[in-house]
Amino acid sequence: xxxxxQTPSHQVTQMGQEVILRCVPISNHLxxxxxxxxxxxxxxxxxSFYNNEISEKSEIFDDQFSVERPDGSNFTLKIRSTKLEDxxxxxxxxxxxxSPLHFGNGTRLTVT
Amino acid sequence: xxxxxxxxxxITVSEGASLELRCNYSYGATPYLFWYVQSPGQGxxxxxxxxxxxxxxxGIKGFEAEFKRSQSSFNLRKPSVHWSDAAEYFCAVVFxxxxxKLTFGTGTQLKVEL
Numbered sequence: 061x062x063x064x065x066q067t068p069s070h071q072v073t074q075m076g077q078e079v080i081l082r083c084v085p086i087s088n089h090l091x092x093x094x095x096x097x098x099x100x101x102x103x104x105x106x107x108s109f110y111n112n113e114i115s116e117k118s119e120i121f122d123d124q125f126s127v128e129r130p131d132g133s134n135f136t137l138k139i140r141s142t143k144l145e146d147x148x149x150x151x152x153x154x155x156x157x158x159s160p161l162h163f164g165n166g167t168r169l170t171v172t
Numbered sequence: 173x174x175x176x177x178x179x180x181x182x183i184t185v186s187e188g189a190s191l192e193l194r195c196n197y198s199y200g201a202t203p204y205l206f207w208y209v210q211s212p213g214q215g216x217x218x219x220x221x222x223x224x225x226x227x228x229x230x231g232i233k234g235f236e237a238e239f240k241r242s243q244s245s246f247n248l249r250k251p252s253v254h255w256s257d258a259a260e261y262f263c264a265v266v267f268x269x270x271x272x273k274l275t276f277g278t279g280t281q282l283k284v285e286l
Contacts, residue, residue, distance in 0.1 A: 064215075091272055093272075093273075093274075095274075095276075101278075102262070102276050102277065102278040102279055103216070103262060103264075103276040103279075104276070105273055105274065105275065108272065108273055116273055151215060151216065153216075153274075155272055157272065158204070158223075158266075158272060159272075160206060160218050160221050161218075161272070161274055162218070163208075163215045163216040163217075164215050165214055165215035166215050
């Protein structure tokens with residue numbers, strides 16, 4: 061069964077550094093998402109992406125965040141200047157229209 | 173306001189016992205409803221979904237859920253729990269008209285006693 065893959069599984073970075081989290085969605089899916097789960101808290105929506113543009117974003121997704129689909133297979137989340145509070149598990153997901161989201165295994169980001 | 177509530181943060185059951193995890197939503201129409209499971213260190217795996225039709229839906233791993241419009245609920249059930257079911261369970265909702273964005277409940281951590 062096709063799956064969403066995320067790399068790296070764990071990223072450690074220093075505060076103020078830029079990080080890029082990478083995702084390869086399922087190949088025939090058209091909708092892409094990033095979600096975040098701070099340790100012990102619920103999964104929160106960050107952004108959705110369709111047709112090469114952001115379709116919706118949450119209040120969390122401020123100017124420090126950006127997403128990109130640089131080629132036909134990858135979908136990336138960039139955090140320009142990381143803060144301690146950005147430490148979380150970041151999940152990428154993809155879907156067809158009005159179909160369940162398929163999630164990757166996540167990237168655990170630790171900001172020190 | 174649109175919201176998803178999972179009233180139970182932690183539940184402990186004995187292996188072989190039945191299980192029911194509660195989920196309620198607040199919304200003026202019928203949303204799309206999902207249950208996901210997250211094992212430690214793993215991603216989110218879809219257990220089952222409800223879009224329309226039969227209000228009792230079957231999922232993977234022997235789980236089922238029943239949509240009750242009158243109670244705005246979508247409770248997850250399993251007749252006999254296995255030790256490997258210990259995980260965190262998330263109810264999630266797509267509020268129609270909100271694109272395909274999932275809104276998650278706070279999760280229920282299931283512990284299974286042998």
